[in-house]
Amino acid sequence: MAMANTERCRKPNPLALLLFVSLSLCLHFSRASSSSPSLLGFQGSAAARGLKQVQENIHEHEVHCSRERSRAASKIIEEYLTPFIEKERYQLPNKCRLHPDYDLFRDQEQHKIYVDINEWRCGYCRKSFYEEKYLDQHFDNRHYELLNVSQGKCLADLCGALHCDLMMDSVQKKTKCNPAAAVRNKHLCESLADSCFPVKEGPSASRLHEFFLRQFCDAHNCSGRQKPFSKGRRKRRSIFFISMSILVLLLLPLFYLFVYLYQRGIRRGTQDLRRVTESTRKKKPS
Ligand SMILES: [Zn+2]
DSSP, X not given: OHHHHHHHHHSOOHHHHHHHHHHHHHHHHHHHHHHHHHHHHHHHXXXXXXXXXXXXXXXXXXXXXXXXXXXXXXXXXXXXXXXXXXXXXXXXXXXXXTSGGGOTTHHHHHTEEEEETTEEEETTTOOEESSHHHHHHHHHHHSGGGSOOOTTOOGGGGHHHHTHHHHHOSXXXXXXXXHHHHHHHHHHHHHHHHHHSOGGGOHHHHHHHHHHXXXXXXXXXXXXXXXXXXXXXXXXXXXXXXXXXXXXXXXXXXXXXXHHHHHHHHHHHHHHHHHHHHHHHHHTTO
């Protein structure tokens, strides 16, 4: 009885054998299949990883430089500084960080086509978008290679000096003034004035230097007495707007007069025609 028991134990179980064989075969095949193409797969994944790294590097730069804040800074320069520079016929030196070349996003921003309120078009590939933010996303995803990514070319870095928050918030929030930040921003602001409008360059540079301090730098303190942009903004657009309004106001009565005369002409024409037909009808029976 005991003998039979041990014999049964020694006898290999066919089911376990089959399981073992199939498992080892499976292992062998998986190893074989991963031996030669694995190199290819590895190379592919390495290339993909490299590409991803490049993309991440570029996106890292984008993260470091805010498109929105760069846009605000650019708008402030365009409205509160450029008209005064143009008036003085002054050329910003290349080392000046307010120079348009220092705007990383300038080329992309210039390739935005505003069609109407619900349509923005990409100037590179002509694709249309409902909102500007989707076009921004499209630029980030499809045309990031066009960004001139290099160190120190981020206009958003100057936002502290240029008061970008005022431009970006439609409703101004009352935040507590931070004296350390105010000192830092004033320092940046004054360094911009020195590098962009060196006093020794001549009378126009020195006038603009003074102007820049009043327009942007004076307000960097916690007293709240000086307001930024004290010297005003560009007036060119308002003059254009006024002249266009006057032109429209002059043309509108002329247009209505033309429509009135035209309709009166048609009415008189039909009345004449009716009179002619009636007279011919009257003549016919006699
Ligand atoms: Zn595009």
